[in-house]
Amino acid sequence: MSASAAGHRRTVLEMQGVDKTFGGDVEALRAMSLTVNDGDFISLLGPSGCGKSTALRLIAGLSEPSGGRIVWEGGHEIGDLGVVFQEPTLMPWATVADNVWLPFRLRGHSYNEVRDRVLEALKLVGLERFQKSYPRELSGGMKMRVSIARAMVTNPRIILMDEPFAALDEITRFKLNDDLLMLKDRIRCTVIFVTHSVFESVFMSDRIVVMAARPGRVVRELSVDAPYPRTEEFRTSAEYAALCRSASEALREAMGEHA
């Protein structure tokens, strides 16, 4: 993915002044506007309670905005969206392959029809050997990979990830960060990624949307121009350190504003 193409990317989805209020008085999100372009890796970064999960749930269609609109360019169908939650959210009674089959199964495709795609997705996350295993036999990191494979299997235009690696140890987390970037490059999708971690957001994304709480809102947007693929070298570069500093500052400002 070259940086030069960034200017001409097609818009995939637009949040236009979206509000979300719970129970009449909790303003989870106020006037959030966000233009998501094809191939973006957007991180939503902000303190707890700033409406990051709420924003993802709205995009996923799991809840309705109280105000404003969410527009998919050219409409969308079910397979256009993949979601990864903080928990792997696998069905414990189903094998790894059956879990990845789920999105197709719900649309009436038999396993044989889509076996190649299921196995392809598992291969991409490095788990084809474990297709017959049950989730309980896998480590936390491997379960997360299954969850990612399920989100990718329909070839979605957008993948939403809500703190997907927050519960993992740091080594596993770094590995999954690297692998996710490779995967994204390979299947050419758009990712909206929620995280608490400044470092993770800088390493992964080309756009960082900094949010503040009470009411939940967008306060800053930073762009990270470092080219992909990003490697260990990037993680130790001066550029990375500088970006982390400015993201931290933006985050501190965001938290200070309300305090």
Next chain:
Amino acid sequence: MTISDPTRAAQATPALTLDAEDRARIRRRKLERTGAWALPVGLLALFVLGWDWLVVANGIPHFILPRPGLVASTLVNDWPMLSSALLITMQITMMALAVAVIGGVGLAVLFTQSRLVEMSLYPYAVILQVTPIIAIAPLIFVYVDSHIVGLLICAWLVAFFPVLSNTTLGLNSADHNLQDMFRIYGATRWQTLRYLRLPTALPYFLGGLRIAGTLALIGAVVAEYVAGTGGTGAGLAFRILEASYRLNVPRMFAALILIAVTGVVIFVVLSFISHLLLRKWHESAIKREA
């Protein structure tokens, strides 16, 4: 690109050496496994011997307390009569359990599909459950002519509720994130039921089934005491009643043993079915290395 998981690589290192602690643990486990059946059997033998000694030493007449040997020979001699009674009791228990499963699961599914149905019917299910079966049974035999059907209704009444309440709980326990996942992929109500709620409910249902199995037997036995008459469809409980009128204590013991064994068999079989269905994925059925 191949990705190998670091945690998996660590697990792959084989444990070649058994240290003293490992060996001690294996020995202990073997001992425990033998003990699990050897101890109860030993205790039983001791109990039977003690019983025999008690009767002989005190010269207790057999119409008060028979010797174990006499009970055993009664079991053999009366086997034609006892076995047909056993068959009847088993049939009623099994049929009641089957109907309880169908009714309980069916109603539970209906409950989760419609709050209205749940709100209207649940209180009555509870009332049926909390009213002792022994109090309802006489009424049932007033209105139901067929002896067998009456017994069946009583056994069903007690077996039905654990299935209903456990299955309802299970159906409502589906993981919220998974429910969201199903919604995102546009699952229909039926698909969510079939692929998410029913599998989630399975362990709960099986727990209820185990309770229901033993309760159905209790229901079948209690109802027969109330019904009193035997005739063609006499089960074990009626044989006990009949034997007690005739002071045939050995036969009472023999029938009692059969009821107890039936209860144990039902429990063991249902536990085994439960284990088979869950062993692949459910925590309750998974053996862990210590």
